[in-house]
Amino acid sequence: MRHVKMTYHNKLLLGWYDRHHRDLPWRISPPMAARGQSADPYHVWLSEVMLQQTTVQAVKPYFQKFLARWPTVVDLANAPTEEVMAAWAGLGYYARARNLKKCAEAVAADHNGIFPDTEEALRALPGIGDYTSAAVAAIAFNRQAAVVDGNVERVITRLFAITDAMPGAKPLIKAKVAMITPKDRPGDFAQAMMDLGATICTPKRPACVLCPFNGECLALKLHDPEHFPVKAAKKAKPVRLGAAYIALDDQNRILLRKREDKGLLGGMTEVPTTEWTSRIDGDHTDASAPMAADWRACGVITHVFTHFELRLSVFRADNITANTSNHGWWEPLANLDAQALPTVMKKAITQAIPQAFTPEKG
DNA sequence: GACGCGTGGCG
DNA sequence: TCGCCAAGCGT
Numbered sequence: 001m002r003h004v005k006m007t008y009h010n011k012l013l014l015g016w017y018d019r020h021h022r023d024l025p026w027r028i029s030p031p032m033a034a035r036g037q038s039a040d041p042y043h044v045w046l047s048e049v050m051l052q053q054t055t056v057q058a059v060k061p062y063f064q065k066f067l068a069r070w071p072t073v074v075d076l077a078n079a080p081t082e083e084v085m086a087a088w089a090g091l092g093y094y095a096r097a098r099n100l101k102k103c104a105e106a107v108a109a110d111h112n113g114i115f116p117d118t119e120e121a122l123r124a125l126p127g128i129g130d131y132t133s134a135a136v137a138a139i140a141f142n143r144q145a146a147v148v149d150g151n152v153e154r155v156i157t158r159l160f161a162i163t164d165a166m167p168g169a170k171p172l173i174k175a176k177v178a179m180i181t182p183k184d185r186p187g188d189f190a191q192a193m194m195d196l197g198a199t200i201c202t203p204k205r206p207a208c209v210l211c212p213f214n215g216e217c218l219a220l221k222l223h224d225p226e227h228f229p230v231k232a233a234k235k236a237k238p239v240r241l242g243a244a245y246i247a248l249d250d251q252n253r254i255l256l257r258k259r260e261d262k263g264l265l266g267g268m269t270e271v272p273t274t275e276w277t278s279r280i281d282g283d284h285t286d287a288s289a290p291m292a293a294d295w296r297a298c299g300v301i302t303h304v305f306t307h308f309e310l311r312l313s314v315f316r317a318d319n320i321t322a323n324t325s326n327h328g329w330w331e332p333l334a335n336l337d338a339q340a341l342p343t344v345m346k347k348a349i350t351q352a353i354p355q356a357f358t359p360e361k362g
Numbered sequence: 363g364a365c366g367c368g369t370g371g372c373g
Numbered sequence: 374t375c376g377c378c379a380a381g382c383g384t
Contacts, residue, residue: 051380058370058379092368095382129382149380167363194380203378204373234377264367306367343369 009216010182010189016212017192020199024056025063027191038187041115041140042073048132048139049100053093056198062091073115076101077108085267085340094268094342098261099127117141139187146178147190151197157229158201161218165230201225239309242276244345245289246298246316246352249330254349255290255320256339257328264305269340271348272328276310290328293317298352303344310344316352 021030026047028039046066050059065087070076076084081101088097103126107115115136116122123133130148137143148156148170156162156173164172182189200207206225208214219225247255254271261267272290289295298314322330331339336349337358349356 048380053367053379053381054369055371055379090369092370093381095367099382127382131381135380147380150378151380191380198380266367304369306369307365 007182009180009213012212012216013192013196014185014188017188017195020195022195025060025067033188038140038142041117041136043067044136044140045073045103045115045128045132046100048135049096049103049127050091052096052132054091058091062088072113073104074108074113077104077113081267082340086338089268089340090343090346092343094266096127098267102126103128115140117143119143119145135190138181138190142187144181144183144186145190146174146181147193148174148177149194149197151194151201152177152190153229154203155193155197155201155213158206158219158225159213159217161222162228163230165232169229237304237307237309238278239311240276240278241311241313242274243288243313243315244301244348245272245295246314246349247272247290247293247320248316248318248333249322250319251322251330251332253322253330253332254336254353255328256331265342265344267340268342268345270342270345273312273348289315289317291320293320301344301347301351303347305344312344312348314348314351 018030023029024047026039026043028037047059047063050062050066066076069087070079079101081098084101085094085097088094088100091097106125107113116125117137118141119133119137122128122136123130128136134145134147135149137145138147153166153170153173156176157169160176162169162172162176177193196211196213200211204226208217208220208225211217211220214220217225219228245255249255256269257272259265259268259270274288295315295317298316301312301314303310303312333353333356336356341349346357
């Protein structure tokens, strides 16, 4: 009885998916899929890592850029880490880029440049967790893996009206997904569930009237789909303060440094800053600057990270004698676009030098 | 299990 | 305006 019901779910969902197929750069065309082709594992893996906690819109240009520059996983494995970090700059969660490089190196060195085709073997690679291993196994290798991301969690908790709070409900959700994942077209099933969550079963104001499950959904029967999934209240975001120093020499070069490989913005490039503390220690001007100079205040920029809000006072000084710094390097302003500068650093530099960066096109 | 970890878009 | 949050992973 239950098996018959779930088969019905699959038909509803895959029917909807075939009618609403989204043309994304990492997917193969429906005619190719109909011929039994699967997407390139390298493309699937690269897109899935980029899509971790990141919107399709933001990922598209980065995916195209990476694929054009490093057409195969071996090309990526052989690339200089600094170039990979610079190409990732702006996309966020930079540990993903560090692990992306490590994963490519592992595939090249330990798997002959060929991605392993099982969920378990994929799960052992750097940066590949429960979600990504299942997604790559299902989408690239046609494995019957239970793919659970934030979209699927939302769809499943609504479909079955699961009232257990997150993240405690994850095992139950995984079990439900495993129960309804078909042996036939598991990759399409996974992508259909995620597309449904992204376009119909949205966090706010879901379009239930258009949903293929609207005759089955228990949360809709309760007239409260927005109530699912149940989540615990979040903590308040603390504020941290600091100062950033835009140092320019007489050749129009700016002083840059590389951050430690671990932690916040790990491995990325920055301008000199003070520590980011919960209160102002000293006046955050000349005393905390990287060198003595005629520092001029340029205003304050605010940047919100995952777990705190940062307010940076920006200072600028010109015509500095370059050898007065004993760490970092002096980079011509014309080369700023090619640096591994995270968005918060671009904001600080732009505050002091409005025309520092070339606007992105497309 | 809880926390650290970016960014940009949207209502 | 501003809080929410998006195809999670590592520790």
